[in-house]
Amino acid sequence: MDNKPHNGAELRLAFIGNPNCGKTTLFNAYTGANLKVANWPGVTVEKKEGTYRDHENRFRLIDLPGIYSLTSYTMEEKVSRMCILSDDVDVIIDVTDASALERNLYLTLQLIELGKPVVMALNMMDIVEERGMEIDLHRMSEMLGIPVIPVSARKKTGLGALMHAALHHRDSDARHRIEHHHKVGENAELHREHAVVYSDDVEVIISKLEARLKSTYPDIANPRWHAIKYLENDEEIMGRYAVPTDDIYTGSYESEIINQKYDFIEEVIGEVMANKEEKSAVTDKVDSLLTHRIWGIPIFLGIMALVFGLTFTVGDWLKGYFELALEAFSGLVTNLLAALNVSEFLTSLIIDGIIAGVGGILTFLPNIIILFFALAILEDSGYMSRVAYVMDGLMGKMGLSGRAFIPMLLGFGCTVPAVMASRALEDRRDRLKTIFVTPFMSCSARLPVYVLLSDMFFGKWAGVAAFSMYVLGLVIAVIVAIIFNKASAKYDAHTLLIELPEYKTPNAHTIFIYVWEKVRDYLTKAGTTIFLASILLWFLLNFGAGGLVEDMSDSFAAVIAKVLVPVMSPTGLGYWQIIVALISGIAAKEVVVSSMSVLYGISNISSAEGMSLLEAQLGASGFTAANALALMVFVLLYVPCVATIATIKRESRSLKFTLGTMVMQIGTAWVMSTLVFQIANLFV
C-alpha cells in the first residue's frame, strides 16, 4: 500500500460479511446508535457509516450490505465491491460466523484475492465452543495468510484486539506467511503468495491473462484478481479492462473457480476444525415445530396475531392518550393566541396547520415503536427467515415472497407501519410489489367512514356492508399483485432461496438500535414530507380566492372539487361536497367523516339526529345507498393518507414509483366505484 498512515490519521475500515453473521451487531458495538445512514450514490442500497476512537487512534467504519459473494450479480454485491476497491477503504474487516465457517470462508477467499489488507473477525466463537467444537485460529491464519481475531459481537469481547489487528495489518505491506500442507508441485511460488491456488490448467490461463492485462493496462492493480474475474465471466471487469482472450481460453470457468475455492475451503476446515457438528444445535428441534408442514402456518398466524394485537391495541391505547394531550395542547395554544390578539390567519396556520400536522406525524409513533420492537425480536431471533418458507406456498401464488404476508396483514391496522415493515423483504422488487398492494388492505382509519355510511344506508345489513370492504380490499390486492407479477414476469419467476440462520436470544442493544433507526428515519425523512403535505392540504381547505375562508365551501379545495364533479359523476360521487371531503381525507382517512359533517352543516354527525339529518340532506340531492356503497369503495381504494404516501416515497426511494402507485390507486378506485355504483343502481 502506498498511502501509509501518519500518526493520528484516521483508519478507514469496511465491515463485510455474510448475512446473519453478526456484522451489524459488531458494527453497532463500535459505533453505537451514532451513525450516518445514507444511500450509495445512484442505487437504493443503504450505506451506514460511523466512527470509533481507541486512545489516540481514530477509525472510520463503513458497514457494507450482507452478501455471500463478491460477484456482480446483485446491487449489494456491486456496491460492496466498488467500495472495497476504492481508495476509501484501508483495511477490510471480514466478519465471519464461526458456526457457519465453511460457507463464510467463500467470501473470505474472494476478499483475500482482491489484494487489500484483510482482517478476519471470527464471530460467535462462544456458540461454537458451547457446542464442543474447536477451531485452530493460529492454523487458520497461517493457511489464509490473514490475521484471525476471535470476537463476540453480542458480549462485546475482542473489540479492542480487532482494531489493534487492523491497525497493525495496515502498517505491514507483507502478507502473513502462508503455509499449506498440500503438494505444491510446479506452482511453489504461487502457493507462497496466494491462499488459493487453482488447478494447473486454470493457473496457466490466469498467468497468460495476467500478462496480457498488464501489457495493455500497465497501471492495473492486482492483475491476478482481474484475470480470475475474467474466468468468472465478470462483465463489469471485462468491460473496463477489455483485452482479446480467444487465443487464451474459451467458455466460462466460473463453475471451476467456485468449485476449486470450495475444495480449498474443505482443506482448511479439515485442518482447523475439531469435533465438527458434534451437537446439531437446538435450532433443528425448534425448526421441526416452527416450520412443521401442518403446525408451521397456525403458529405463524398466532405470532402475527400477537404482533398485530400489541401494535394496534396497546399502540392505539397509547395513541388515545397522546391525542388527548395534543387536543389539550392545541386548546391551550388557541387560548394563548387569542389572548395575544394574534391574527386569524396566523392562529389557523399554527393550530390547524402546524400543530395538527406535527401531531399527525407523532400519533403514528406508538404503533411504529411497538411494531418495530416486535419485528426486531422476530428478525434477531432468526424466525423472520422461516416466515418466508412457511408462507411461501400461499404468497408464492401471487408472486410475492412469503414475508410479504407481514406488511399486508399489518395493513389492516395502519398502512404507515405496514409499508415500513416491507423492509423485512430482502429483494427490492419483492419489496416494491408488496408496498404497491399494501394500501389496499383496509386500515383502521377507514372504518369510521364505513360505519357511518353503512349505518345510514344499509340498516340491518350495515355490518355486512362494512365487512365487505375488507374482503374487497383483499381481493383487489391479490388481483393487482397477480397482474403486477405477470407484467414483471420477464425478470425473474419468484423462487425461494434464503438462509435459515441459527435461532438465538435476541440482543437488547441490536433491538434498540433497530427500533431507533426506524423511528428516527420516520421522523426525519417521512415526517418532513408529511408535514409539508399537511400544510399544503391546510392551505387548500382553508384558503380561497379571497384569502382565509370561514367556510370550506369557499376554499380552493371546493373550487377543485367543482371542476372534478363531471369526472366523478359515473362513480356516483359527483357532488362537490363529497369530493372536498375526499380531498380532506388525504390528510387522514377518518377526516372524511368530519369534513362531510362540516360541509353539510351538521354539528354532531355520530349522533342519531345528526345522522338522519345528513341522510335527509344527502337523500334530497339524490344520494342513495348505491352512492353510499360507491363512496365506501372509493374511500377504500383511492390514495392513502399523506403519511402513507410519504412513507411509500421514503421506503421505495423513488418519486416515480410513488406517483405511479397513486395514479394506479385513483384509477382502481374510480373504476371499481363506477362498477359498483352502476351495478347497484340496477337494484336500488
Place this chain on the structure above:
Amino acid sequence: MTLREARIGQDCRVNAIDLKHDTSRRLEMLGLTKGTIIRLLNAKKGGAVIIRVRGTRFALGREIAEGIEVTVRG
C-alpha cells in the same frame, strides 16, 4: 432423482444443478457444489424444502429443489 423426491432426514450427494445460469452459480457460491453432501431437513407438499449444506440451513423453493440432481446416501 431430484432433491424434491428425497425424503426428510436423508443425506444426498449433489450430482448436478440444472437451473438457470445465475441461479446455478448462486447455489454453487452458497456451497452447493458438485459432490457436496446435503441433508433434507424439511419439505412441504408444495415442493419447498429446507436443506443443510456445509453447516448452514437453506430454504429452497420447488423450482430450485426440482433442478438439483441428487443421489441418496442413506
